[in-house]
């Protein structure tokens with residue numbers, strides 16, 4: 001509970017008034033612990049394609065390919081192109097029938113079906129954060145660009161589904177960073193520069209909201225963005241690049257976004273938020 005620190009650090013980013021807000025998803029807009037979620041997700045995915053890929057080696061190769069994407073600095077290809085290239089290169093067709101060139105298309109269709117039919121069943125591992133939807137709408141009502149700045153190591157289908165768990169929709173964002181549309185990953189500062197470039201807003205006028213001091217806060221700050229640490233599931237405490245970063249709850253951030261409108265706080269006497277923008281005008 002320290003809005004005092006936040007009031008000075010935002011509304012203005014280092015480069016002037018804020019024009020865009022970037023929200024992390026897992027642990028920020030959505031209550032989801034990735035460290036617990038990932039093993040369950042990988043096990044289900046491997047089981048789903050067990051007739052095409054040896055499960056144990058498939059998971060190992062998928063992790064290897066994902067790591068290659070996260071470490072990649074060459075922005076000439078999308079994360080998806082690099083992920084699949086690395087994955088296919090690592091899977092021996094003698095052991096994985098789905099990796100045979102003539103069956104790869106079939107494998108991709110099966111992945112798609114997984115995200116449509118099986119992935120939604122993992123919702124039990126997540127909890128909606130009640131302020132998330134109001135927060136996104138409040139930022140939009142301010143006229144700011146709004147970005148879902150989740151690490152683009154998942155395909156759009158998996159990110160759109162988790163957004164639904166958060167009570168949100170892809171259409172509410174100017175940009176959702178996913179495997180298919182990005183060429184960089186967190187925690188590279190390059191990721192934040194690519195986002196700023198894509199939405200046409202200088203980094204100094206962006207505000208990054210996230211729960212991970214190493215992935216979200218330090219690199220966003222390094223490229224000159226304003227930052228806000230969303231409390232509740234803060235990761236990597238003590239990260240050198242995130243010292244004294246403003247922090248607070250989503251509720252406090254929401255209040256700040258509404259209050260800093262230049263007018264008085266129209267929510268002063270409202271215990272709960274309405275579901276649309278109208279009252280913000």
Ligand SMILES: [Mg+2]
Nearest residue numbers: 024026027211
């Ligand atoms: Mg996070």
